[in-house]
Each structure stands twice: as C-alpha cells, then as structure tokens.
Amino acid sequence: GAVVSQHPSRVICKSGTSVKIECRSLDFQATTMFWYRQFPKQSLMLMATSNEGSKATYEQGVEKDKFLINHASLTLSTLTVTSAHPEDSSFYICSASLRDRNAEAFFGQGTRLTVV
Amino acid sequence: GESVGLHLPTLSVQEGDNSIINCAYSNSASDYFIWYKQESGKGPQFIIDIRSNMDKRQGQRVTVLLNKTVKHLSLQIAATQPGDSAVYFCAEKAGGGNKLTFGTGTQLKVEL
Numbered sequence: 221g222a223v224v225s226q227h228p229s230r231v232i233c234k235s236g237t238s239v240k241i242e243c244r245s246l247d248f249q250a251t252t253m254f255w256y257r258q259f260p261k262q263s264l265m266l267m268a269t270s271n272e273g274s275k276a277t278y279e280q281g282v283e284k285d286k287f288l289i290n291h292a293s294l295t296l297s298t299l300t301v302t303s304a305h306p307e308d309s310s311f312y313i314c315s316a317s318l319r320d321r322n323a324e325a326f327f328g329q330g331t332r333l334t335v336v
Numbered sequence: 337g338e339s340v341g342l343h344l345p346t347l348s349v350q351e352g353d354n355s356i357i358n359c360a361y362s363n364s365a366s367d368y369f370i371w372y373k374q375e376s377g378k379g380p381q382f383i384i385d386i387r388s389n390m391d392k393r394q395g396q397r398v399t400v401l402l403n404k405t406v407k408h409l410s411l412q413i414a415a416t417q418p419g420d421s422a423v424y425f426c427a428e429k430a431g432g433g434n435k436l437t438f439g440t441g442t443q444l445k446v447e448l
Contacts, residue, residue: 262344263441266436327381330377
C-alpha cells in the first residue's frame with residue numbers, strides 16, 4: 221500500500237503555544253486528506269476533511285480557528301493546533317486518499333501531542 | 337446517528353484459537369466497510385474490506401461477515417497469533433462521500 225508519513229511522532233509544548241503537524245503522502249498524490257483525534261482507549265473521531273486547493277470541511281464541534289488545516293499541495297497537509305491547552309493533548313492521526321469515494325485511505329503513524 | 341466510542345471492550349483468546357470481533361453499525365446508508373488494526377502508538381492499518389453487495393469476504397487468515405439486516409459486521413481471525421494483539425476497529429462509509437466513521441474498537445489480547 222501507499223505510504224503516508226506524519227511528523228512529528230511526538231511533541232510536547234507549553235500552554236499557549238502553537239504546534240504544527242505535517243502529513244505527507246510519499247508515493248501518491250492525495251487529493252483528500254483527513255484529520256482525526258483519538259483519546260486513550262477510544263475510537264478515532266474525524267475532525268476535518270481537506271481537499272487540495274480548497275478550504276477544509278470541519279466536523280460539528282471542531283473549532284476551525286483553533287485547528288488550522290492547510291492542504292496546499294497534493295502531497296502535504298498540515299494541522300496547526302493554535303494556543304494549545306492541556307485538554308488538546310491527544311493522539312492526532314491523518315489519512316490520505318484519492319478523491320474517488322472508493323479509494324482506500326492510508327493512515328499516518330500518528331502524532332502524540334502533550335501540552336504542559 | 338453515528339457510532340461513537342466511549343469504552344474499549346476486550347477480547348482475550350489463547351494463541352492458536354480463532355477470534356471473532358464484532359461491530360454494530362448504525363447508518364443503514366453505509367455501503368462500504370473496512371476493518372483496521374491499530375497497535376499501541378501507531379496509526380490504523382488496513383486489514384480487509386467488504387462492500388454492501390457482499391455478505392462474506394476472505395483474506396489471509398481473516399474473514400469479514402456482513403449482515404445488513406441487523407447492521408452487524410464481524411471479523412474472524414483464524415489461528416490467532418501474539419502479533420495479532422492490537423485494537424481492532426470497524427469503519428463505514430455512507431453513499432456519496434468518502435468519510436470514514438469508526439466504530440468503538442475492540443482490544444484483542446492473545447494469551448500464550
């Protein structure tokens with residue numbers, strides 16, 4: 221399968237600072253990328269869907285000004301957690317696919333964010 | 337409504353036994369289903385998928401069964417191995433979009 225690389229794998233930041241997480245499709249052009257959040261022992265919750273060259277579509281309850289998503293190219297999407305607070309500590313996972321609804325989604329390895 | 341996970345049920349099996357992991361989905365419009373395996377600290381890994389026009393699909397050591405009547409999906413793992421220990425999620429797609437909705441997840445523990 222295709223490879224999706226997420227960076228960093230772990231990050232610790234201070235409250236009030238911003239953190240950027242990158243998601244790259246290494247061997248295919250991903251027209252659509254998804255960002256998920258996962259709390260310990262819970263399921264993946266979709267935060268937003270981003271299509272290359274257009275604004276991200278956020279799920280209900282997700283603050284778009286707090287979780288900034290940029291999908292500037294067919295191989296890179298970034299999630300920036302702005303003014304991070306301890307409650308933003310979580311496991312963030314991206315996935316990438318072609319726009320075709322039948323296309324398989326390939327997942328990154330996840331980013332463990334800890335806000336202190 | 338959508339399936340949202342708040343708890344993580346656990347299934348413990350002996351090495352070599354068969355495992356059956358179940359998933360109930362709520363969206364009757366879902367027409368594509370996928371099982372993922374997630375190891376601790378990693379992203380989900382594709383295992384097997386099935387479309388709604390099928391009721392069974394087999395892979396290597398894994399079988400997925402779909403019962404649309406009761407909106408139930410199961411993953412069967414034959415001859416379970418220690419390396420199968422992980423959390424398993426079912427995910428569904430509804431017609432018209434490519435968003436995945438994940439189920440609650442099941443922790444599979446393989447005992448030696």
